[in-house]
Amino acid sequence: MSILSRRRWFGLLGAGLMAGSGMASRAEEARPQAAPPKRSGGPEKRLDLSDYEPKSMLVVPETHVERARFPVIDVHTHISFAAVQRNGVAIGEKIKFLAEPSDLLAVMDRKNIHTMVDLTGGVGEGLVAAVQKFQEPHPGRFVVFTEPWYSRSNQPGYPQFQADAIEKAHRAGAKGLKVLKTLGLYLRQNITSGPLVKVDDRRFDPMWEVCGSLGIPVAMHTGDPDAFFLPTNRFNERFEELNHHPDWSFYDRDFPSKRELLEARQRVFARHPRTQFMALHVGNHAIDLASVSQMLDRYPNVHVEIAARINELGRQPRNARKFFDRYQDRIMFGTDAIPLPMGAGMPQQIFGDKLYEIYYRFLETEDEYFDYAPAPKPPQGRWEIYGIGLPDSILHKVYNQNAARLIGVRI
Secondary structure (H helix, E strand, O other): OOOOHHHHHHHHHHHHHHHHHHHHHHHHHHOOOOOOOOOOOOOOOOOHHHHHHOOOOOOOOOOOOOOOOOEEEEEEEEEEEEEEEEEEEOOOOOOOEEOOOHHHHHHHHHEEEEEEEEEEOOOOHHHEEEHHHHHOOEEEOOOOOOOHHHHHHHOOOOHHHHHHHHHHHHOOOOOOEEOOHHHHOOOOOOOOOEEEEEOOHHHHHHHHHHHHHHOEEEEEEEOOOHHHHOOOOOOOOOHHHHHHHHOOOOOOOOOHHHHHHHHHHHHHHHHHOOOOOOOOOOHHHHHHHHHHHHHHHHOOOOEEEEEOHHOOOOOOOOHHHHHHHHHOOEEOOOOEEEEEOOOOOOOHHHHHHHHHHHHHHOOOOOOOHOEEEEEEOOOOOOOOOOOOOOHHHHHHHHHHHHHHHHOOEEE
């Protein structure tokens, strides 16, 4: 066979194969397709995410820690609140109490809680009432903090008035100052209207300074979780929480960014080195412990506590353990506990035995994959946490020694 005829033969053969392939494909397309196998459980079911409550099938050790290994100072609780609030700003001196001391003491004794710090003790007559109800009759068991008098912040002479009010509150028994996220996210130039007041507004400088001169700490809540500053959409890992509490979202509108809030707070830390600050909720940046570490390294007058953030710490247990090792002298125990009924809707903060047992389990054991809140569904994100198993030397500091030194509580 000549070269030409061989090439022609291969060409014809290739054309035939291609044609045959096309015919086979058309025949395959014409052939009835077999139906997919039916699910043994019946037709596919759809379930709303809000109704989804999966139960873990993981078999791992479970440790029930009924009492803390050492007496506890809970530096972050709310057993009183301002009675009148408008757009997130406390107005006036009236205060409401969320529980009776006897009811609180019963849980405290069961759970080895030596002291509860009521951060939201109010101002003026309300503060005096809180001190008289909790602190004076039960010395050492309850500690009350005062708050800024925001309802007068747009009046002439406010900086000096506020500094004087802190001194007066201290004489009445207040052991510290609590600054809610009101400053930066709710307080406005005309109290409830106008532009937002910045965290580092100079009118508050005398207030920070007088706390330093009196030797009382400032418990400061600035901003909120990063997810609250992002769109509430399918990419937000705390979608369910924000969908349930849409007013917690600070995305868009005229709110500053989370970064702007934290930078303003850091400027306050820098301007007032004599004042001791408690950056609440692990500095409100527990998802990034490297940045919290930078803050602590840069500002020796700053401490942190863990209230309502074991959900973040517990899903990074190795990283969290290193953080506790490194800053064991500057981390305090806190829960953000709120008695019912005000705590309803926030199961991670409802005051009671179950709440404290979860915190103790996180700190004292190396248990794996357990709930961070006493609730059927994780309220702050769809994940579980792991214990970090702190040694006694660090536990003792976190449970009481660090707070006792800062607040002046005798254990």
